[in-house]
Amino acid sequence: MKNNTIIAAAILALAALSTKPSVATTPKPDIISVDTTSIVINDTKYEIREMERTDQLEQLQLEDSLMFRVLHKDTYPAIELLKWRRQITDTDTLFFVVPRAEGDTHIDICCNDGLGKRADEMTFSGYYKVGRYTFVFEKSLCEKFGKLCSPNITVTYSYTWTDLPKQMRAPLVWHLTRSYTGDAYMVIGAPTTMRGEPVRAID
Numbered sequence: 001m002k003n004n005t006i007i008a009a010a011i012l013a014l015a016a017l018s019t020k021p022s023v024a025t026t027p028k029p030d031i032i033s034v035d036t037t038s039i040v041i042n043d044t045k046y047e048i049r050e051m052e053r054t055d056q057l058e059q060l061q062l063e064d065s066l067m068f069r070v071l072h073k074d075t076y077p078a079i080e081l082l083k084w085r086r087q088i089t090d091t092d093t094l095f096f097v098v099p100r101a102e103g104d105t106h107i108d109i110c111c112n113d114g115l116g117k118r119a120d121e122m123t124f125s126g127y128y129k130v131g132r133y134t135f136v137f138e139k140s141l142c143e144k145f146g147k148l149c150s151p152n153i154t155v156t157y158s159y160t161w162t163d164l165p166k167q168m169r170a171p172l173v174w175h176l177t178r179s180y181t182g183d184a185y186m187v188i189g190a191p192t193t194m195r196g197e198p199v200r201a202i203d
Contacts, residue, residue: 030055031120032156048162051120055155058148060126060137064104066178067145070185070202075109075174076130078192087190088172094157098122098138100175107141107176109189114171117161127153 033052038045062068075095082088088111096115100106108114126142128135136155142148174189184203191197 046163048160049117050158050160052158053119053156055124055136056152057124057127057136057155058152059150060128060142061146061149062128063146064144066183066185066202070109070176070187071128071130071135074187074192074200074202075135076133078174078190079133081192081194082172082190093133094136094155095133096124096136096138097141099141102140104141104144105178107178108173109135109176110171110173112157112159114173115159115161116171119159119161127155 031051031053035050035052037048037050039048040046062071079088079092079095083090083092092111094112096108096110096112096119098108098110098115098118100108123139124136125139126137126146126148128137134155137145172190174187177186177188178184179186184201186199186201188199192200
């Protein structure tokens with residue numbers, strides 16, 4: 001019965017999909033377009049906004065050894081494993097490192113679909129490459145984790161934010177919480193091993 005309800009809701013969503021024209025004004029100069037899509041599910045209207053954005057970034061010289069280990073020893077192998085499992089595609093090479101609160105205690109590492117509405121007000125200043133992947137850092141985290149230098153790059157990407165219930169969307173996000181002593185991160189997110197470890201400590 002539950003499965004039938006889910007299928008019926010999906011059919012309703014597809015039937016009620018409608019797209020509005022792009023919004024003429026954008027929240028920030030680096031956001032170059034906004035498209036709004038409306039979805040009606042069980043008589044409830046939800047909006048999905050897709051933002052297209054261009055940022056000028058400087059290379060981040062990473063000086064925080066703990067963040068270095070998180071990216072190289074945890075996030076990088078996790079992404080490789082997800083690609084091997086075909087849970088993400090070969091075109092997914094851009095990831096974002098953003099604060100969930102002021103400071104570097106609570107951080108998200110995510111694909112563009114995990115940025116959400118908060119990205120509208122964020123400034124992205126730096127990038128750091130691990131293998132074929134580029135990690136884009138929010139400005140305040142650049143100041144905490146290292147220093148910016150040349151070469152510069154330009155990135156253009158899209159991200160979405162929506163008021164759909166959380167169970168109806170599953171963006172790829174790693175949640176990081178730094179220890180009080182500052183020498184470890186507790187990571188909740190996609191696992192790094194075949195057996196699966198959604199929660200782990202990096203020190």
